[in-house]
Amino acid sequence: MRIVVAGGGWAGCAAAAAAAKRGAQVTLCERTDQLLGTGLSGGIMRNNGRFTAAEELLAMGGGELIAAADLCARHRNVDFPGHRHATLYDTARMPVAVENLLRALGVELRFETRITRAAVRSGRIASVTSQRGEEFSAGAFVDATGSAGPQANCAKYGSGCAMCALRCPSYGPRVSLCALAGVKESALPRPDGGTGAVSGSCKLDKASLSAALRTALDERGVVITPIPRALVRDKLALKACRQYALDAYRDNVVLLDTGSAKLMSPWMPLRELRRVPGFEQARYEEPLAGGRGNSVRLLAAVGRDDAMRVLGATNLFCAGEKAGMFVGHTEAIVTGTIAGYNAVRLLQNLPLLALPRSLACGDAAAFARENFPGLRVTFSGAEYFERMKQLGLYTTDRAAIRARVAKAGLTGVFAR
Ligand SMILES: Cc1cc2nc3c(=O)[nH]c(=O)nc-3n(C[C@H](O)[C@H](O)[C@H](O)COP(=O)(O)OP(=O)(O)OC[C@H]3O[C@@H](n4cnc5c(N)ncnc54)[C@H](O)[C@@H]3O)c2cc1C
Known part of the structure; x- marks a missing residue:
């Protein structure tokens, strides 16, 4: 049983882990020199409904990446505007922790x-080939190549290449496996008439901030500094992550500690940022041109069923931002786990698994499909978190979550 996963962001890593645990020989192909993709710039886990989804996954036996992120946490149980009980992973330690975990599971990286x-x-992929000409054959494939960039899209829909973690000029543009297989992709139509969405945060070099800001960040994990009124700019409509499209993020510089200082704004002109007290010597770490813009995402998602099988393809699955307008690491890990698990079930001639709607993970997968491509879906805010609350799916009670998973007959389903 051979599975090839294209793309080593959170979604591809989860797919590879799930498939390897089910006994497949898994090769994970990543175009850059590091795992985690946009997750290299992230760090926020377990905020709002992501806590519930993470615990469901743990109860289903598919939570090793969640556990790894917990272990790499710099801060736990952090509250910030609109968000509760977040964990902030260390973005420097996280990629190597995931690499070690996947190697231990036998995944070829x-x-x-x-x-x-x-x-x-006839809709069936026999093999894929890399830019260098290496050919990889498999019985099933997972497209986890994401939806960000490449450069030409950041120029067309944003303000040019901001030099983000994906490093398209160095490693070549994102290439979608679904598109190579002839599957039609959709971009997010923004309510303001635009296309796609601009990534909603940047990393500042912590050493470039005042000593008071650094100390507060290290101690509390979050620091909120009001922006002088003349410098307030409204970029909320452009943000990929609608869960942070709140006035508090327009009126303040909100910083979170992920080892770097995570600035919860898509970008901010450097000269203006340096006029905010404590930021007089601020320097962008990532994207390097964060004073001017950020990467553009949600440009290339496909139709799929709730088992994450791509519509119009026989042996191709999808995960993460490729699998709908999902935003977030937890969302990528959930869909990746379903995709990797089902890719192996396909080769075993077993029926594919769609999680039931009694679980937040199952309901979100179905809800994103039903509202594709117009609605962004995250457990952590906006419409879907409201829905979780209305349906009684949101809880931080671990025992209740385990009981819910047990009632669905899915305890340990993704375990080795
Ligand atoms: C700046 C920023 C900050 C964020 N912060 C957070 C946060 O704090 N918390 C949170 O939950 N979410 C955050 N997000 C969102 C989150 O990172 C993503 O929604 C999620 O991680 C997407 O994962 P993915 O695996 O689907 O895609 P990606 O992360 O885009 O990964 C796709 C991978 O595929 C690779 N690839 C592309 N084409 C090919 C190919 N042809 N062959 C091989 N490899 C290929 C890419 O190099 C990349 O590594 C953030 C996003 C950004 C951009």
Whole structure:
């Protein structure tokens, strides 16, 4: 049983882990030299409904990436505007922790391996080939290549390449396996008439902040500094992450500690940022041109069923931002786990698993499909978190979550 996963962001890592645990030989191809993709710039886990989804996954036996993020946490149980009980992982430690975990599960990791061709016959992929000409055959494939960039899209829908963690100029543009297989992709139509969405945070070099800000960040994990009135700019409508499209993020510089100082704004002109007290020497760490713009995402998602099988393809699954307008690491891990697990079930001639709607993980997968492509879905805010609350799906009671999973007959379903 051979599975090839294209893309080593959180979704691809989760798919690879789930497939390896079910006994498949898994090769994970990542176009850059590091795992985690946009997760290199992230860090926020377990905020709001993500806590529930994370605990469901743990109860289903698919939570090793969640546990790894918990272990790499710099802060736990942090509250910030609109968000409660967040965990903030250390973005420097996280990629290596995930790499070690996947190697321990027997996943073959191929870095600087950008998939650029696919041999497809009647909707079935036989093999994929990298830019360097290496061919990988498998019985089933997972497309976890994300939806961000490449450069041309950041120029067309944003303000040009901001030099983000994806490093398109160095490693070549994102290539979608679904597109190579002839599957039609959709971009997010923004309510303001735009296309896609601008990434909603940047990383500042902590050493460039005042000593008072650094100390407060290290101690509390969050620091909120009012922006002088003349410098307040409204970028909320552009943000990929609608859960942070709140006035508090327009009127304040909200910083979170992920090892770097995570600035919860899509961008802010450097000269203006340096006029905020404590930021006089501020320097962007990522994207390097965070004073000017940020990456554009949600540009390339596909139709799929709730088992994450791509519509119009036989042996192709999808996960993460490719699998709908999902925003977030937890969302990528949940969909990746379903995709990797089902890719193996397909090869075992077993029925594919769609999680039931009695679980937040199952309901979110179905809700994102039903509202595709117009609605962004995250457990952590906006419409879907409201829905979780209305349906009684949101809880931080671990015992209740385990009982819910047990009632669905899914305890340990993703375990080795
Ligand atoms: C700046 C920023 C901050 C964020 N902060 C948070 C946060 O704090 N918390 C949170 O929950 N979410 C956050 N998000 C959102 C979150 O990172 C994503 O929604 C989620 O991680 C997407 O994962 P993914 O695996 O689907 O895609 P990606 O992370 O985009 O990963 C796709 C991977 O595929 C690779 N790839 C592309 N094409 C190919 C190919 N042809 N062959 C091989 N590899 C290929 C790419 O190099 C990349 O590594 C943030 C996003 C950004 C951009």
